[in-house]
Amino acid sequence: MIIPYCDNNYFLFFPPIPPNCDKPPTMYSILESIVNYGTDEKIKIKDLAKEGRKTIFNFDYPLTSNVDKEEFECMILNKFLMRRIGFDTVTAFRIQLNVKLNEIMPLYNKMFDLMYENYSLGNITIKEGTDNRTIDNTNKTTNKLNNNSTTTTEEISDRRNSELPQNQLDQLRDGSYVSDYNYDQNNGTSTDVSESNGESESNANTKDNNIYNEKITNVDMLDTYIKMKNEIQSIYGMIFKDLECLFYQVI
Numbered sequence: 001m002i003i004p005y006c007d008n009n010y011f012l013f014f015p016p017i018p019p020n021c022d023k024p025p026t027m028y029s030i031l032e033s034i035v036n037y038g039t040d041e042k043i044k045i046k047d048l049a050k051e052g053r054k055t056i057f058n059f060d061y062p063l064t065s066n067v068d069k070e071e072f073e074c075m076i077l078n079k080f081l082m083r084r085i086g087f088d089t090v091t092a093f094r095i096q097l098n099v100k101l102n103e104i105m106p107l108y109n110k111m112f113d114l115m116y117e118n119y120s121l122g123n124i125t126i127k128e129g130t131d132n133r134t135i136d137n138t139n140k141t142t143n144k145l146n147n148n149s150t151t152t153t154e155e156i157s158d159r160r161n162s163e164l165p166q167n168q169l170d171q172l173r174d175g176s177y178v179s180d181y182n183y184d185q186n187n188g189t190s191t192d193v194s195e196s197n198g199e200s201e202s203n204a205n206t207k208d209n210n211i212y213n214e215k216i217t218n219v220d221m222l223d224t225y226i227k228m229k230n231e232i233q234s235i236y237g238m239i240f241k242d243l244e245c246l247f248y249q250v251i
Contacts, residue, residue: 024084024248027077030056049077056094061101064109066116079240084248096246104242108235115231119224 025033031048034055043051053073063069085093 026084028081049074059098062105064112066112086248
């Protein structure tokens, strides 16, 4: 029978347990209490981390998109599955786990990203040789502008004076009785025609004496996988080492 760690406050769903234990619980007993306590169908050991990880990692921390979050958390829990936490309560453990992951993961995220950038799995296409290419660039611009304008002006000045009485207006108008007469007429016509034609053309030819013959090279997949595996194990090894301070140390 799995007995939860004797702390009545660190999980509300734990039953009251007599304070008869003198050491913190193991990660295994904590996960068993989270996942299997009070259930008829028990989760197997291999699935404990997967089912209980969200309760342990109930906080935010930086993790690169190149690493699967579920896989990452399960690896940590399974690594320390039989280790006792280094704190009196699980709540205190989670608080310090949160602090530690936010402290160390920005650097390890860069390591993971760099590793995935350096290794390309599959076939690689390599371009070799020269490529003879001729590039023709032709630009042609034509501008044409026609302006035609004609202006006609007519100005008449008719000044007549008679010393006869004013009731003889008809004789004044037809010129029968006119003492002074001045008739001026000015006619003017002006035409403005302008035309502008412009045309420009430029040709540019460039030649690049580079030809690339594509060649597919098969990468040694096994060698690449081995290198990636070694680097992943190395990064996780450093992460586990940094998390050691969160667990009970045997003197």
